[in-house]
Every structure is written in structure tokens, then in C-alpha cells.
Amino acid sequence: MRRYATEITEELTGERVHLKGWVQKRRDLGGLIFIDLRDRSGVMQVVFNPEVSEAALETAERIRSEYVISVTGEVLQRDPSQYNDNIETGKIEVLVDEVEVLSKAETPPFQVMDESIAEDIRLKYRYLDLRKPKLQNILKLRHQLNRSIRNFLDNETFIDIETPVLSKSTPEGARDYLVPSRVHEGEFYALPQSPQIYKQLLMLSGMERYYQIVKCFRDEDLRADRQPEFTQVDIEMSFTDQEQMIELNERMITQVMKDVKGVDIETPLPRMTYAQAMAEYGVDKPDTRFGLKLNDLSDFSRSVDFKVFRSAVENGGMVKAIVLKGEESRFSRKDIDKLETYVKTYGAKGLAWLKVKEGDLNGPIAKFFSEDNRKELYETLSLENGDLILFVADTEKVVHASLGNLRNKLAKGLDLIPEGQFNFLWVTDWPLFEYDEEAGRYFAAHHPFTSPKAEDVGKLETAPEEVIANAYDIVLNGYELGGGSVRIHDAETQEKMFRALGFTDEERDEQFGFLLEAFKYGAPPHGGIAYGFDRFVMLLAGTDNIRDVIAFPKTASASDLMMNAPSKVSGEQLKELHIEVDIEE
């Protein structure tokens, strides 16, 4: 019976075993041939000795890297001087008496274990790159996470129900991928951005507890952690409220982290309102693995004779600061200039700073601080010699974006982030709407089906900006891991919501008429959540490249370099689909 490399342990010494795999490396030494044989589990050193089998040795002489071979032989203890601590099987080896070449290999375009290969080459030869144990282990972890989530939800009597991929285009949200219909001339399906409407209809149909681990699609310009198709853990439940949803998800997270990482997560998980997250961290998904919180110095700034600070506050903006305790000597003027360049990408006009040295404030703006100012600042920020203070004075939006992102950058640069720590955090009480200056209208901060707090329903049409949603996001180490909400389940509130979003009655009925009608025939209260599954894998695998967690990922321009997709198709195909290509010259 064939065994995996790591199934063979010292206890099998003296036994005859059978292995299959790829040749990772061949070394010839003193008339012997040593091969590192790689399979899904790991690597085993197999040895060819003419005294054991001339024939096997002869075959081995013709074997090259990435040949697929089958070997049989005896398990031997290595001499302690030959131990290899880099591999799990490093204390043993297999002395081969039979070998068969199952498949030859030409010299591959790169050595599998070579870490220096450019990513586009690795993506073109993805099947070679996937031979790396690192990537294989991530795919295994992905499977374990998938399995653990399913086990939890199955036990909680959730039912995996598949929803359509050929769906309908909706104008709200990101850009859709479209699929022309052959049967219905001039009409198109859209690939779903999420199964949101389907899962709500499943609640209306009385399925009560639904989940799905499902592909979703967004035709957006890609960022490092985005892909055109991504996988979502989608959950919906009837007769629930925010507390029940949070409790259920905390149990799931606890179970999953134990199963997949062997880590105990304490519950209840920490919670924070959106308002608090923005105030203290400047972002809606705070990384709580480190401090560096934002200090609000707006009130204080009124008393400082520094025009930049005062005018920001007087114009309705704010002044906030991050204090780097004891770090001032690590930051030269040049370093701080670089930080300033960085915050400018978030719209800040500048980055003011002060160093605390020899019991006093130092730096170009120190002169604006009176004796009283200094005293107050010392107290407010608990300043000590060695501290560096970084200020941004601007609108609330710019201050938070600048300092929130600067905070994350500083923590990485200063190595303040403890390894192997998983900080989960609920962010609750989101605003229901976001105002888009450019479009001149409100958009749903989550999606148009999120319910407002009961006490805010009256403000839907009068003061949308004040409406708080029954929405909850789960954040892990500064990444948005998932987002959920209790849904609107009556047609009246849903209609108000669409009006607040600027839909005309016609647009609303055209797009969502069937949903509003569905609400009229008995809709249970319901809520749900969706996790970004790829991102969850990414965070558990400790990589920051989303392509590492996807077997066949696409590039930033949404290309599959291996298959060469997208690609041209025949005119005949297009004709059948009633479309023509229309390329602008």
C-alpha cells in the first residue's frame, strides 16, 4: 500500500514501504544517489545503493527534477550526523530496491522551491507554483476552514441552499458582470454580487436557517486583496435579532479558530460602536492588536495660537494626534517628511509634529504652544521625554483617514504588532446611509435591505444622516472579515428606504417590485451575515496576498495568465448571443 511521506515515521524502521511523488532534488554522492521525494504530505529522502539494487540505481541515474516516480524500499534510521531538521522525516530515509518512472519531466521553467520567481511567471505556470508546500498548505487550511464552518452550521440546523449564478442586474452596488442571453435577444443575466435577495426570499419561504459558501462577483478595479470572483460565507436566519446573531457568530468563530488554528478565543468578543471606532482609531475596522489610539485635541486647539489648528476647529473640523511613546529618536526630520507625504495621500494638508525632549516640546510648531498649552498637553497625553506627537488638523473625514491609516503604517514599521494574535472585534451601530458628494445623494452604507433602529425609522425620510442601522461588522486584526444586519421585513419600511436612496417609484418597482410584493405575504423578522471567505483564509494563513489563498487566481487586470482568459471568441458565438464587439478606436 502506498504511503504518504510523513506517514512514515521512525517506528517503521526496518519495514518495507511504498511511496509515490515528485523528485524535488537529486544528489549523487560516493556512488549512491539521494532523491528528495515530494508528495502532498511532505518530503522523504530515498537512497539508491548499487549493493541493494543495480537496476534501481541505473533507473535513478536517468531521473531528473519533477519526474513522477514510485519507489519501494526499507525504512532506515539516518546516522545522527545526517539528520535534516528542515523536514519532518529528517531522521529517516528509505533504501530503495524497486523504482518505476511514472512520468518524465522536461526542465521546468523554474525550480518549484525557488522563492525569487516573479509573480506573473508563477501565475502562468500556476500548476508548478502550486507544487510549493506553502501554497498547498494554504489550500489545505482553506479546506479545513470551509469544513469547520460547515460542521458548525450543519449542527446548528442551518441548511446549505444553492442560489442562482445567472441572476439579475441591479443598479445599486458595484458594477455587475453581465452574461448575454441567447434565447432572449438583447437581454442579459448578471453574476450575483451576493445572494442577498435570494437569501431573504428563502427566509420569506420559511426555510428559517440558510447558509452557503458561494462565489460572488464584482467587476471593480482590483486592489491587492480583491479578486473579480470571491467566495462568501453567507448566512441568514429567521426570528432573530442582533444579539442572537452575534452570539451565534461568536460560537462559530470560537469553534472555527479551535478547529483550524488550535487557538482559544475568549467570548464575548469585544464590541465597539462605529462612532467610537472612528473617534479612537480613525477607521471603521480598527486593528486592536496595538495601541496608538487617536487623541482628540480639538477643544485644546482652540487655546493654541496656531492658525492651522484653530482654523480647522473653527471651520467645523478637528485636530487629532497620535503619540509614539519613547520613539522620537527613531524619527529623523526626513522620516517625518515621508510620513507627511503618506498622510497627504489621504487628503491631509500636512503633518504637524512635536518631540518631547529634555522636559520640553521641540519642533517647528513648538513656538505656538504657551506655557499653559504645554502643561495641558503634557497632562492630556501623559507625555514623557522621548515621545513623538503627530498631529493632523483638518475636516473630520480627512483627520480620521490620515491618522487611521498612519496608525496602521506606524505599527507595522515599528513592529508593534504581536505575531500569532487574532483580535476579533464587533463594530456596531453603523450609520444606515453614506452621503456621496459627487452623486449628490445618499447610498446605503451596507445595502438597501438593512433595517434602521426602531427609534430611527421616523428619520428615514427627514434626517437620513442621523439614522443608525441594525448592522454589525466583524473585524479581525484590522480587516473587515464580515458584515451583517437585521433586515427590513415589511414593505412599508423598505419603500421608505428606496425613497431615501432616491429611487423613483418606477425604478423601485422595476428593480425590486417582486421583493416588495413578497414582503406582503407574511415575512418573518430575519437577519444575517456574510464573511469574506478568501480574506478569512488569508488572515489565518498569515499571508497578505489574496492570490496565495486561491488555487487559480486572476491578476490585478482580471486576467488568468495560465488559461489566457479572457480571450477572443468567434463571430459565430457573438452572433448567437445577439451582440457585437464595439471597440473605440
Place this chain on the structure above:
Amino acid sequence: MRRYATEITEELTGERVHLKGWVQKRRDLGGLIFIDLRDRSGVMQVVFNPEVSEAALETAERIRSEYVISVTGEVLQRDPSQYNDNIETGKIEVLVDEVEVLSKAETPPFQVMDESIAEDIRLKYRYLDLRKPKLQNILKLRHQLNRSIRNFLDNETFIDIETPVLSKSTPEGARDYLVPSRVHEGEFYALPQSPQIYKQLLMLSGMERYYQIVKCFRDEDLRADRQPEFTQVDIEMSFTDQEQMIELNERMITQVMKDVKGVDIETPLPRMTYAQAMAEYGVDKPDTRFGLKLNDLSDFSRSVDFKVFRSAVENGGMVKAIVLKGEESRFSRKDIDKLETYVKTYGAKGLAWLKVKEGDLNGPIAKFFSEDNRKELYETLSLENGDLILFVADTEKVVHASLGNLRNKLAKGLDLIPEGQFNFLWVTDWPLFEYDEEAGRYFAAHHPFTSPKAEDVGKLETAPEEVIANAYDIVLNGYELGGGSVRIHDAETQEKMFRALGFTDEERDEQFGFLLEAFKYGAPPHGGIAYGFDRFVMLLAGTDNIRDVIAFPKTASASDLMMNAPSKVSGEQLKELHIEVDIEE
């Protein structure tokens, strides 16, 4: 704590319980109100009595069908005269003291339990139709099957690996659904017809054991048991052969049938070669739950002085017959005419017949049979009084298609199919190619990656029609449940295969160059199988409508009547995708 209806049993008599659900029916009787409350588990009768709560009764008076309500009350034994054997909870009821209306309902377009509603109406209001226990139970069964398959494969160390939905168009196979690319002008993705190439590349990458339960897409004209998007259980394994694959799948089938249906399936499952299936059943997916095998009378027919039979055989065709034991009296001349009309749809020119009555052959063709002919036919077919013999004389293709389908039709009509029986069958030794008269070339009977039997490799280019494939289909009750094969894993054989399929070298390299290159860097022997998951559910659920097993199915014209998809999209969307609609007037 809220309980499901069927969680409440007689043992809870006297206890106070809390239920939530939909009002299936309300009856007012002698000052009391009775409501059938439906939830995911089933139905509970809840009773409102003014002596228990005036307020609850008053609320109940306003409650209508499909209201969503929450009730609390005491579990009572019903009087035996009031037992309702139609529901699981028919011996008890709940006497309500508290009730809350969670959601009102207008009169729905149809009563949920009404079985007489046309399917297009039910599909438009799918969320109402899905309230039917029958459909909910099928979705639960679907989930159980999904779960059971996963559990089996997980335990066998298979890894669930997701493959792309935005993939590449390939000319071989069915018609692709295309997705225009916004970033790459004039180029298109294709939705995968199966993850075939990806799963083979995963084997080349050393993942060794892969599975996925995954959506696939075919833009074909739909038949009763087909949908434009369907779900496939996709499995692939390295270092395997046909026997290992069959053994693995038999263990999976045994496990799944036990888990989902509580049925013990005996293994090894029966097997049959493709040649035998065609010869004895006329089809490549025989339903072995009943007899009615085809009898080959070609040789015999040479001695019969009946031109139709003799010329068929002399022209290289055949004569076959089905014997219906003891059924002759059930078939009038008119009935047989109808059967003739049926076989004509399969190309037969006629349906000859004989009845065995009073020790002799009767019917219009009886006169052609000599005394010797009669004797021989009696012996060959073990004829007895009451038998009806149905003959088709034609080319092999027509004879098999006519009688094979007639056989299935007769079995249904004569009620010869035992209920609740699951007859699995392997069909092996398929031809590698099918010749298409119209296209004037060979096509792959399975797909172009199926390997030929080792001894037939030499015939790939010289006598393709004789090449037998390492292919195995699993048949359940006359349906193709799944199909698999051992794959080609060397570039040389794969290149021969493409030549046999009529690819030019340029076409081959354009479409599959990356795969042929991949085979050069160490490809393990590998094989796999894919099951039609929707069909599997259909057969286990005992329905013959594929739409019953899909939460949100499409119609025969690939429409989603509920969402109204496909639909028109904006010119702006099309412009971004560099396409124009091109409708012929």
C-alpha cells in the same frame, strides 16, 4: 425558548411552549379559534379559547392565512376523536395564552397547499411555493446529500478546492455562456461547463485528491431534466486506476444511500460493458429494475421469408424484439399503433408484432413464419400463450434507440417498476469516439482528456472507431448519474487525441497549449468522476421534475420568472463592456 412544531411531543403535555410560524389555516368553531401553525418542521394546531385569554382570542380573530405569528401556551392531549393522522403532531394541540402578530399578510396569489397551480405561477411566486413542505423536504434532502458526500470525501482526505467561474471559452463540448470583459476590450470569459481542466491541473500540481460541489453552465436548449446552471460533484485523484476509482465510488454510494435514505446498497455494484448495455437494453444507461431485455433475432431473421426483416439484416442492420410476457390481451391494435408512432420518433420505419394465442403466432406478419420459424422462435424466446412480441428491424442505431426507449416506456405503462428500489450500475468500456455524420468527424464520447485502453493507443489515428476508453459511467434507475475516466497524462497521447478529433496544430496550441505544456513537467497518472448532483437529488427525492430540487430554478427558456431575468440593461453598462446589442429584424 422557541421550539419547532415537531419538537413538541406528547411527553410535553402540560408544559408551556413557545412557537413561531406561518398561519396555514384558521377555523372558527363554537367560540374557539383553531389555527394550523406551520414552521420548517411541520404543523401544530394551536387553539384560542376566550376562557384562557380574551386578548389572545381577539388578536386571533384578526389573523389571516400566511400571517407570521408567535404563540405561547400549554400542550394538551387532544380528545382521541380529534386526532389528526395527517400531521406528525396530530394527537396534541397548544392552548394559547399569548399571541403576537410578527407580520401581516395580504391574501396571497394562491394557497400554499394548493396542488393545482400552474408551474409558471408557482415559479413567479417561488417564495410562496417554497413554503410547501414537499419542496422544503427536498431542499433538506439536497442538503443531507451534499453533507454526506462531503463527509465521505473529507474522511478520505480529499480536499475541496474552488476553481474559477470566470474561465476560458473552449470550442469542444456544449455552447458556452460568455461574459464580456470590461478591462480587455473585445475579449470574453466563459462560464465553465465543468472544472475538467482545472482539476487535472490540480493533479499535476500534486494536490492528489480533489473534490468540489460546484456550479457548471451549458447554454443548450433545455429539456425536462436540464437547467442552464447545474451542480456537479467533481472528484479527481492521482495515482489511481479504474478499479480504484470504482471501489472508492462504491464506498461513497453505500455511505450516502445509508445516510440519506437509510438504504443498504450491496457492493460490488453490477457492471456491464457499453457493448452489452446497448445489445441487451438498447441504451447506454439501462434501467435494471425490470426485465424486458432486447432479444437479437438477426440471425434467425435470415431464415424468415419476410422482406422487412431480411433486408434489414442483409444491409448490415439487425432485428431485435421485446417480449411482453402474458400481456397480449392488454394491447389492442390501436395501442400497438400508438407504440409504432412512438418508435417512429426514433427513426424506426415500423413496429412489427406478434401475439401468442392458442398455441400459435397471430398478427399480420404471422404468415411469413414457417413451421420451423415458429418452432425456433418459441424456443429462442420461451414463448407462451399470452405473450406479445414487438420487433424493430433497422440499422443498429435505430433498433437500439427505438426498442431501448420503448422498453422504458412499456415498463412505466405496465407498472413494472418496483417503487423505492435503487439500482446502481457501472457501464464500462465505452468507445473513445463518436462519429458525427453531420460534422463529418469524430467527437470525444466523454471529453478529449479520456484515456484509451493501453492496447488501443496505436489505433488512435488509424482506427479511432475501434478504440475503447478507460471510461466508466454510474447509472441509477436508468439515469446517467455520473461519468468518469482515467485521464491521458502524457503530452504525446494527448496530441494524438487532438489530431484524431480533427484539431489542427494551431487550433490545439491556441486552445490547449498550456495543458500540453503542463504535461511535460511531471504529470501523475490520474482519473476522476463527476456526478450530476441535481439529478442525484431528483432520483433520491422521487420526483421527475428537476425544478423541484433547485431552490430558484429557471424555465425551459432559461428565464427566472420571479426575478425577471434575463433583462434589459443600460446602454452605459454595455458601453463599458465594449459591446452592442445586435438584434436581427
